[in-house]
Amino acid sequence: MKLYSFFASGxxxxTRIALNLKGVDYELLPVNLRVDEGLKSAEYRQLNAMGAVPTLITDQGPLVQSTAIIEWLEETHPEPALLPRNPADRAWVRALASIVACDMHPVNNRRVLQYLQKELGCDQAQLDAWTHRWLKDGLGAMEQMLVNDARKGRFCYGDTPGLADIYLVTQLAGARRFKVDLTPYPTLLAIDAECAQLxxxxxxAPAKQPDFVAG
Structure with a gap:
C-alpha cells in the first residue's frame, strides 16, 4: 500500500496511527500542503477528487477520507479491533471520534483558516479566538463523556487502544499547535500519555515523518 500524507495533517x-495499530505495511508518499501544487493537478484528482490528503493506494484502488479509510481497515483487517463488540459501546466510541471528525477538525483545518484570513480579512487574534472556541467546546465534551464513565480504562475504552484514542491523540496535537490550554482536560491528557508509550x-507522530519541518 501507498499513503499520500502530510506530516502536519491531522x-x-x-490514518498513520490506524495503519500502525493494524500492523499494515505501507509506503509513505509525502506531500507538502503548504507549497505542493501536485495535489491540485488533474492527475492527483483522479485519485482524490478533493485534492486532499490522505489517499491510500490499495490493490482495490485508491481510498480517500480518513474516516472511510479507517473503517475499511477495520473491516479488512479485523484484528486487533479498533471498536468494541457491543453495539451500544461501539456507538459510544464512534461518538467520541465524531466529536473530533465532525465538530472540531473540519472548522479548524488549513483550508477554512485560510478562507477566514484571506477572504474575510480575519487577523491572528480573530483566528485564535475561532480555533480555541471550537477546540474547547469539543475537548470539554470529550472530557465530560470520559471522566466518570466505567467503560474508560487506560484508554478511552478499556485497556486497549482503539478508534477514539486515534482521534483524541491527533486532535490534542492540533490543540497544542494552536496553543490551547489543556489543563482543564486531565482525563484526556492521561489517555494521551498512555498512547504516547505505544x-x-x-x-x-508528525515529528517522526520524513517530511517533518519544525515551526
Whole structure:
C-alpha cells in the first residue's frame, strides 16, 4: 500500500496511527500542503477528487477520507479491533471520534483558516479566538463523556487502544499547535500519555515523518 500524507495533517496522522495499530505495511508518499501544487493537478484528482490528503493506494484502488479509510481497515483487517463488540459501546466510541471528525477538525483545518484570513480579512487574534472556541467546546465534551464513565480504562475504552484514542491523540496535537490550554482536560491528557508509550502512535507522530519541518 501507498499513503499520500502530510506530516502536519491531522487526517493523515490518524490514518498513520490506524495503519500502525493494524500492523499494515505501507509506503509513505509525502506531500507538502503548504507549497505542493501536485495535489491540485488533474492527475492527483483522479485519485482524490478533493485534492486532499490522505489517499491510500490499495490493490482495490485508491481510498480517500480518513474516516472511510479507517473503517475499511477495520473491516479488512479485523484484528486487533479498533471498536468494541457491543453495539451500544461501539456507538459510544464512534461518538467520541465524531466529536473530533465532525465538530472540531473540519472548522479548524488549513483550508477554512485560510478562507477566514484571506477572504474575510480575519487577523491572528480573530483566528485564535475561532480555533480555541471550537477546540474547547469539543475537548470539554470529550472530557465530560470520559471522566466518570466505567467503560474508560487506560484508554478511552478499556485497556486497549482503539478508534477514539486515534482521534483524541491527533486532535490534542492540533490543540497544542494552536496553543490551547489543556489543563482543564486531565482525563484526556492521561489517555494521551498512555498512547504516547505505544510504538504505533510514536511512529505516526508528525515529528517522526520524513517530511517533518519544525515551526
Amino acid at each position: 487526517t493523515s496522522y490518524r 510504538e504505533a502512535f510514536q511512529k505516526a
